[in-house]
Amino acid sequence: MTRLFLTTALVAGLALPALAVQPAEGEKLAENQSYTFWLLDAIKTADPQKNTDVEGSDIIRQLFEGLLNEDDKGAPVPGVASGFDLSEDKLTYTFHLRPEAKWSNGDPVVAGDFVYAWRRLANPETASEYAWFMELMNVENASAVVKGEKQPEELAVKALDDHTLEVRLSTPTPYFPKMVTHGSTFPVNQKVVEAEGDNWTQPGKLVGNGAYVLKSHDLGVQISMEKNPEYWDAANVVMERIKGLTVNDNNVALTRYQAGELDRVQIPAGQYPRLKEQFPDQAISIPYSCTYAYLLNVSEKGPEALKDVRVRKALSYAMQRDVVVNQILQGGQKPAYNWSHWAIEGFQMPEIDYAGWSQAERLEKAKALLAEAGYGPGKPLKLTLQYNTDENHKKIAVAAQQFYKQIGVELTLNNVEWKVHTDRMQSQDFEMARYAWCADYNEASTFLDYFRSTGMNYGKYSNPEFDRLMDQSKTSEDPNAQYTAAEKILAEDMPLVPVYQYSKVDMIRDDIKGLPTENVMNDWYAKDIYRIQK
Template sequence: MPEAQVILQILEGLITVDSDGNSQPGVALSWESTPDFKQWTFHLRHDAKWSDGKPVTSHDFVFAWQRLVDPATASPYASYLTYMQIENAQDIIDDKQKTEALGVKAPDDYTFVLTLSHPIPYLPSMTTHQSVLPLPKHIVEKFGDDWVKVENHVGNGAYKLTKHVINEKIEFVRNPLYWNDKETVIDKATFLAIQNPSTDVQRYRAGEVEITDHALPPEQFPKLKAEMPDQVFTSRTLGTYFYEINNTKAPFNDLRVCKALNLALDRNIITDKVLGQGQMPTYVFTPTYIAEGGAIQRPEYTKLSMKERNQQAVQLLKEAGFSKSNPLKFTILYNTNENHKKVAIAAASIWKNNTGGLVDVKLENQEWKTYIETRHNKQFDIARAGWSADYNQATTFINYFLSNSSNNLAFYKSSVYDQAVNESYQFSEATDRMKAYAKAEAILAADAPIIPIYNYVNPRLVKPYVKGYEGKDPQDIILLRNLYIIKH
């Protein structure tokens, strides 16, 4: 998510959002679909310009979307166009067709047409995502991968990139060529790379930071809330914190082991005692409060008392061959962060206590880049993971565990799950889709390839003189152009 916050300042897609997360016209002024929702046409505004003065055209979108699925790009978000059901997207990713076969066309400079393989009535909301923003074709072709360097970068967002010091800061200035620049107020802004939430709070208190990142130290949270209640925002977001199990590795290819770990983890201790900021325990991957997620049911075992769940977990572990003298041993991998460490320490202790010593857990932390590589290379037992919605609709979660998904780092593969998800794309009625999502989520819970833990809230501090942030966007996207500073 942090990279999305940067990208969305300097690039703007077909549709954007207001401070409450509602869709608003971006580069597209208007759009419509055929009655079967399988073709969408976007009409682009003529006053959208790149920061070098060249017009933003439909050809820039065609170029960007073709580049996204091109195997040569190797984008981790290539699957997004498959989720959008863009015609031939998966075949191109699999190198079975050329990028030109992608179902995107530019009949003229200001018309962008999408052809889908299945109906998607909610498609416009999917176009706000950072992976489907336009790219300045003339700049990318000139500089190649170096187009993202500050000295070469050209964008179409409300801000321009002026400085990037790796692991330290990114600086922006207002883009006077942005089509809606007259509504922008803040002239300059800096994003700081602060990994430690305690440091973030210290710098906020010292007046060096106006808005903190979306993580506050749990042990400081009650004091902060008491001291500065009008500066603490805890917005419930469309996100799930979970442990992904390496399903390719023994003993995690034994369903009894995965079920036992789900049964014996007391999520309430983590949400109430360890974090205590309003996070809600969850036993399913998809937040049930997301659009079209309301039919999803919690697994049957959640009706049992914790004592009964622990008894079942012990029984399953014993059946799988584990005992006090031969406990289930594994390592939890997490990216370096105080809060992830606290959750991992708690989870390790809960599992050990609730199984009477049948589970023995070690912890390992890695810096972000290494942690991502380790997961991609399947060199882990269980890893901390989190997923935040790319758009407000259930498929942003449901698609994650498809066998061919580039996001699926639990390496879970189930043709039954795939079929349930694919069925949902046959329906134009929301109630039918909701039943399909509930079915898919039930299959996921039964197969237990992950351990869902809680749904996110994003606690952050915002100075009282910063206005335009209400904490109401369920995706918690902060666009600088929506903010302003009052006299203080």
């Protein structure tokens, strides 16, 4: 076996202690060590195995800790595990858990806590939307457990002793260490979960193993956390208190930032150039591994028109991405003609034909395709686009309505709250839906596995050749060949309208230090940040 520690690359060596927060030379810590950040929507759950949202993940990353964390560039570094061994056949990972790790109630964190959490994730009775993630990790027997064909106890994850966790894979998976930084793999305290049932994530009941403990949660208003004295590295955690404020209106959130109520907020569409000029030390735009798209419902419950690939292509061709990026957003985003984000590590962007056309050519082709499909004067194509509450989503939706009007499509806009939006997508109760996928780990399969027949895949797209390529990628020497081919299939079948690929466009107070700006995942840990004296 090879003993491994994680840095920017996997290298042989001994496990090292995690790096503590270190203010730079000349920086003095402020007396006030609190951090308040913006949340667009209410947090649906703080349960690691049931969360599906980016914002929920941000909260879970503070309250719980997985086997590994990410450094400021996104590379895996020690978390509960100080290091691991990898077998010669690259199928067995043996994680060594630090004995000083504790739950917030003082219980020791043991390997059995991870076994329980992983079985819970895969167990159909949990009804986790992220059960498929255990399959993507290629944990042996995961698919059979998720399908209910085997018992959760048959999942190939085992506690060799309290501080040694063994995981067996069905196929070598080089990016597996990156995957265990994802919240769905974090441990939960079995005693607390089983005693409290669905209420176990409430303030006063939740027991976590992260650097912070939950103090209060007023759903849709605020969530507050305080430093966890039981955290194994509490001595090196500087930030004492963190709070998330839910503000559905991005412009109102910016106003609250300017009033001093928030330390970080997303910049509303179109305002980055002005704010960067006025506040060069606070306004940032950095690559962020998310893609914004309109999902098309191609399931049996979807509209008949969207079962025609000509219609789907027409909708994609008519989307004027340059207008969205350059006139509406203006924050460094890039037009998207594919699904995987351009900045994902190792990803090779495929040649996609319509990406090279002029917008006039795309519009002409879109009109021709709609006419071929039987739509035109006297028989307009009528569709409804659903989007969740946010000023930026609204601006893009209104623009899309005008883009589609140019090719004879009558688009009705339907704005709903986030929970309603996600519930409807999950039950295929939509025609077109605003959606974004943010990478769960820094590798292109996190995007492409979404569109597998067995993926989250709210529009229920299915293509056997796409599935075959993604299966093949799991054992490929260079999976990027399969990823490129899979992207080409998506461009041919068009189960979505790609719109743009994200940049993280934020205002961050210049006295807040330690937030990552070189991690394309943009995952952050409050334990690594601090406030300096100004």
